[in-house]
Amino acid sequence: MMAVVAARELRDGEVVFVGIGLPNLACNLARRTHAPNLVLIYESGAVGAVPQRLPVSIGDPALVTGSLMVCGMADVFQLLLQNGKIEVGFLGGAQVDRYGNINTTVIGPYERPKVRLPGSGGAAEIAIHARRVLIVSKLSPRGFPERVDFITSPGDRVQRVITDKGVLEPEGPRGELVLTALYPGVEPADVQAGIGWTLRCRPQLVQVDPPTPADLRLLRDVLDPQGFFLKT
Amino acid sequence: MVARFSAGAAGLPFWPLRDYAGTDLPRANPRIKAVACPYTGEALATVPALNPDVTIVHAQRADAQGNTQIWGLLGVQKEAAFASQRVIVVVEDLVEESVIRGDPNRTVIPAMIVDAVVVEPWGAHPSYAQGYYDRDNDFYVAWEAISREPAKLQSYLDEFVYGVTDRAAYLKKHPGLTARLEAKAQIAAGVNYGF
Numbered sequence: 001m002m003a004v005v006a007a008r009e010l011r012d013g014e015v016v017f018v019g020i021g022l023p024n025l026a027c028n029l030a031r032r033t034h035a036p037n038l039v040l041i042y043e044s045g046a047v048g049a050v051p052q053r054l055p056v057s058i059g060d061p062a063l064v065t066g067s068l069m070v071c072g073m074a075d076v077f078q079l080l081l082q083n084g085k086i087e088v089g090f091l092g093g094a095q096v097d098r099y100g101n102i103n104t105t106v107i108g109p110y111e112r113p114k115v116r117l118p119g120s121g122g123a124a125e126i127a128i129h130a131r132r133v134l135i136v137s138k139l140s141p142r143g144f145p146e147r148v149d150f151i152t153s154p155g156d157r158v159q160r161v162i163t164d165k166g167v168l169e170p171e172g173p174r175g176e177l178v179l180t181a182l183y184p185g186v187e188p189a190d191v192q193a194g195i196g197w198t199l200r201c202r203p204q205l206v207q208v209d210p211p212t213p214a215d216l217r218l219l220r221d222v223l224d225p226q227g228f229f230l231k232t
Numbered sequence: 233m234v235a236r237f238s239a240g241a242a243g244l245p246f247w248p249l250r251d252y253a254g255t256d257l258p259r260a261n262p263r264i265k266a267v268a269c270p271y272t273g274e275a276l277a278t279v280p281a282l283n284p285d286v287t288i289v290h291a292q293r294a295d296a297q298g299n300t301q302i303w304g305l306l307g308v309q310k311e312a313a314f315a316s317q318r319v320i321v322v323v324e325d326l327v328e329e330s331v332i333r334g335d336p337n338r339t340v341i342p343a344m345i346v347d348a349v350v351v352e353p354w355g356a357h358p359s360y361a362q363g364y365y366d367r368d369n370d371f372y373v374a375w376e377a378i379s380r381e382p383a384k385l386q387s388y389l390d391e392f393v394y395g396v397t398d399r400a401a402y403l404k405k406h407p408g409l410t411a412r413l414e415a416k417a418q419i420a421a422g423v424n425y426g427f
Contacts, residue, residue, distance in 0.1 A: 101254075105260070120255075
């Protein structure tokens, strides 16, 4: 469901910075359905990638075959990302807070962390330079605290947080995340149960359509037949 | 990291970035500093140059002098090589200089910065070499269990690292590996370099 909702956010022809995992599924689903001209850019240097299999790593050789361009990582970060050529950036994270800030660095204080996370990679740069930032993350009170322990990626450009139960969007001058859309069979209380602050809801909540049979067939039979990413 | 190698490769002390606003990263990393643009006054973040003692690059082919051609994902191999004091290139194929000269745009690392060329087919396994062999994902999955326990790690190292004389012996310990991972052909058309 998350991959399908994320795919629907993408418009045909957009330039998208893609991460491995659910964002990758979402982008390739969009490319095979309503957005055949999506330009997928992977941090490792593949531009306009058309991966014939779901890449299991950001450095997967399947990203190269058939791409429009393959360049070095300095070109990706300097010429494409910092230079403002990326329209959509997809991010996930261990923690997302009330204002869409993301933590992928540490749980607990930085000096004495309880858990050391993978770190920024390019996530800080994507959050700062992509014109629209989409977050894909499963709800849980620990994953959605009032404040993140560490801001790896700022929430300023976040436009949607796509969760496993509904969609959050920033509202007001501070960009507080509010509930705007629910998946079939989900109540606002179910979303609140996975969020560590008192979640505000938009008065008119959008009811998200379930995945189409074609979406499900593509995801399960073509894009991720081994179920690497489709465990939920 | 990319920016730090870029500075190192260009012989500069630091690299400017429009970055880190709104993040906690500069607080956690004191080597991230700031500079005012001398032309516009804009505040820019800076990171210091990174200059490795040795950079080891795996590539598809090089000539005996070290002129190295790479295709597929390039990562920061060019920058890391130029930033480094010494450069070792490991290649799938050693080729004549005429092969390099026949397609000069594909040369990523020139001989002038290369100290040694090691010819070691399948040398990137369990990673891949574009056009030669695929990433061995089964190995990456298995590695998690091996690396979790010191005893398992030690027995792995004893058998597959210290216990082999060369890469050919390593491959012998993995029957069927080359057939399983060998790349399918996807040949690029040549271009006209004439004038």
